[in-house]
Amino acid sequence: MMNNNERLEYFKEQCRKHGLKITMQRLIIYQALADDRSHPCADDIYQRIHREYPNISYDTLNRTLLTFSRIGLIKTISHHGPKRRFDTVIADHHHLCCIRCHKIIDFESEELDQITVPDRIKDKYTILGKKVVIECICDECMKKDKKGGK
Amino acid sequence: MMNNNERLEYFKEQCRKHGLKITMQRLIIYQALADDRSHPCADDIYQRIHREYPNISYDTLNRTLLTFSRIGLIKTISHHGPKRRFDTVIADHHHLCCIRCHKIIDFESEELDQITVPDRIKDKYTILGKKVVIECICDECMKKDKKGGK
DNA sequence: GTTACTGCAAAGGCTTTGCAGTCTG
DNA sequence: CAGACTGCAAAGCCTTTGCAGTAAC
Numbered sequence: 001m002m003n004n005n006e007r008l009e010y011f012k013e014q015c016r017k018h019g020l021k022i023t024m025q026r027l028i029i030y031q032a033l034a035d036d037r038s039h040p041c042a043d044d045i046y047q048r049i050h051r052e053y054p055n056i057s058y059d060t061l062n063r064t065l066l067t068f069s070r071i072g073l074i075k076t077i078s079h080h081g082p083k084r085r086f087d088t089v090i091a092d093h094h095h096l097c098c099i100r101c102h103k104i105i106d107f108e109s110e111e112l113d114q115i116t117v118p119d120r121i122k123d124k125y126t127i128l129g130k131k132v133v134i135e136c137i138c139d140e141c142m143k144k145d146k147k148g149g150k
Numbered sequence: 151m152m153n154n155n156e157r158l159e160y161f162k163e164q165c166r167k168h169g170l171k172i173t174m175q176r177l178i179i180y181q182a183l184a185d186d187r188s189h190p191c192a193d194d195i196y197q198r199i200h201r202e203y204p205n206i207s208y209d210t211l212n213r214t215l216l217t218f219s220r221i222g223l224i225k226t227i228s229h230h231g232p233k234r235r236f237d238t239v240i241a242d243h244h245h246l247c248c249i250r251c252h253k254i255i256d257f258e259s260e261e262l263d264q265i266t267v268p269d270r271i272k273d274k275y276t277i278l279g280k281k282v283v284i285e286c287i288c289d290e291c292m293k294k295d296k297k298g299g300k
Numbered sequence: 301g302t303t304a305c306t307g308c309a310a311a312g313g314c315t316t317t318g319c320a321g322t323c324t325g
Numbered sequence: 326c327a328g329a330c331t332g333c334a335a336a337g338c339c340t341t342t343g344c345a346g347t348a349a350c
Contacts, residue, residue, distance in 0.1 A: 021304060021349050034238040039254045041235045043339080057307045062340065064305095065236055074238050077245070078283075080252050081231035082315065082338085085191045086215055088184045088224050095227070096275060102230050104189045109268050117284055118259050125246060125286040133228075133283050134267055136275040171324050171329060193314075207332045212315065214330095232313085232340065 007034055011073070018071040025056050029064050030073070039077055078133065094131050098138035105138070157184055161223070168221040175206050179214050180223070189227055228283065244281050248288035255288070 002010065011030050015022050032049045033040070040048070042062050049056055068074045078097060085104070094112055096105040112132045121127070137145075152160060161180050165172050182199045183190070190198070192212050199206055218224045228247060235254070244262055246255040262282045271277070287295070 019304095023305065023349070025306070030238070033236055037256065039235045039237050041233055041339095045236070055307090058339095059308080059341085060306055065234070069234075069236070072240065074236050075240055076230055076234045077237050077254065078228040078230050079235050079254060080226055080228050080247065080249065081233040081235075083191055083231040083233065083313095084215070084219075084226045084315095085189045085229050085231075086183055086195070086219070086224050087189050087227050088180070090222070090225055096271065097230065098275075099230065099278065104227065104229060106187065107268075107271060111268070112265060115262060115265060115282060118257075118261070121246065121257060121284065121286075125248075125284075125288055126292055127284060127286050128249065129285040131283055132265060133281055134271065134275075134277060135279040136271075136277050138275055142276055169329095173324070173330065175331070191314090205332090208314095209316085209333075210331050233338095234340095 007031075014071060014073050020067065020071070025060050026064055026068075028053055028056065029061060030068065033065075033074060039079070092129050092131055094133070096134045096136055096138075098141055099135055100137055100141035100144075103138055157181075164221060164223050170217065170221070175210050176214055176218075178203055178206065179211060180218065183215075183224060189229070242279050242281055244283070246284045246286055246288075248291055249285055250287055250291035250294075253288055 008027075011027070012022055014020075015026070020026070028049055029045065032045055036045065036048065038044070042058070042065060045065070046058055046061050049061075065074070069076050089106070092113065094107050094109055096107055097103070098105075109132075115130065115132070117127055117130060158177075161177070162172055164170075165176070170176070178199055179195065182195055186195065186198065188194070192208070192215060195215070196208055196211050199211075215224070219226050239256070242263065244257050244259055246257055247253070248255075259282075265280065265282070267277055267280060
């Protein structure tokens with residue numbers, strides 16, 4: 001866990017490293033997100049900062065979040081969003097997710113099927129299923145990277 | 151793996167069990183989804199069936215998919231959709247997802263941190279991270295269920 | 301002083317809703 | 326033949342884009 005100062009330094013360092021200017025808006029947005037451990041969406045964060053900083057626009061917020069995740073300062077996480085994706089396979093299985101093309105590839109693994117849910121979690125929540133999610137860059141996107149040069 | 155006939159029977163059985171009428175549209179939609187192992191979104195499925203069955207509307211498709219997942223015939227899966235959710239914690243950690251309220255709760259587990267990515271996957275894809283995702287109904291939603299009666 | 305960033309406004313993509321007509325059981 | 330399902334159209338919610346003004350380095 002980082003304290004506030006360390007976090008601030010880390011933020012500035014990352015911005016400099018990636019050639020991003022350090023602006024008020026970016027600082028405020030990063031702070032707000034770091035303070036919110038609920039994996040908020042853009043609108044949640046907007047609600048949070050809008051009271052105190054009404055001059056930060058929604059668009060800036062959105063663009064800033066995208067920029068941050070592009071340089072790896074923050075992560076976007078997979079979730080059950082409004083744009084749903086479906087599967088007829090009800091049985092537990094594991095997923096490989098490509099962060100570039102968002103393809104999701106099923107895979108089986110007897111070893112990974114063995115994982116067990118910690119008791120403290122079983123006791124508190126009603127468990128429906130479990131799976132291992134691996135984030136990756138898929139083979140096709142890797143090829144594109146190489147072709148694209150750089 | 152089910153063959154076509156078994157699948158059809160399973161489908162009909164589930165519909166009857168949940169008091170759903172068996173319509174042409176539902177049959178076609180379920181078949182199309184079962185044939186597509188790429189975790190398609192509504193639009194993907196629409197493209198697929200629209201050529202052959204132009205009289206199935208997008209709305210019916212959407213509603214049908216929702217109905218199917220409500221009765222547990224199909225699953226919706228978590229993914230990096232257009233409605234993004236963010237996290238400042240870059241380090242690997244695990245997620246508990248409530249399928250009712252879509253809350254995502256972080257949890258730590260040294261045991262689960264130990265899981266390893268199968269070699270055949272490591273060789274083919276560029277691995278960026280891994281986590282265990284547990285689907286659950288959270289304590290708050292459970293309480294609501296009980297209050298709601300039934 | 302440049303270049304990158306912000307804010308506004310408009311557009312675009314997808315899902316949801318209401319209602320009248322149709323079909324299943 | 327009643328109740329459930331479908332299709333159409335409109336509305337609603339978010340994100341993305343283009344452009345002119347502004348601020349960081």
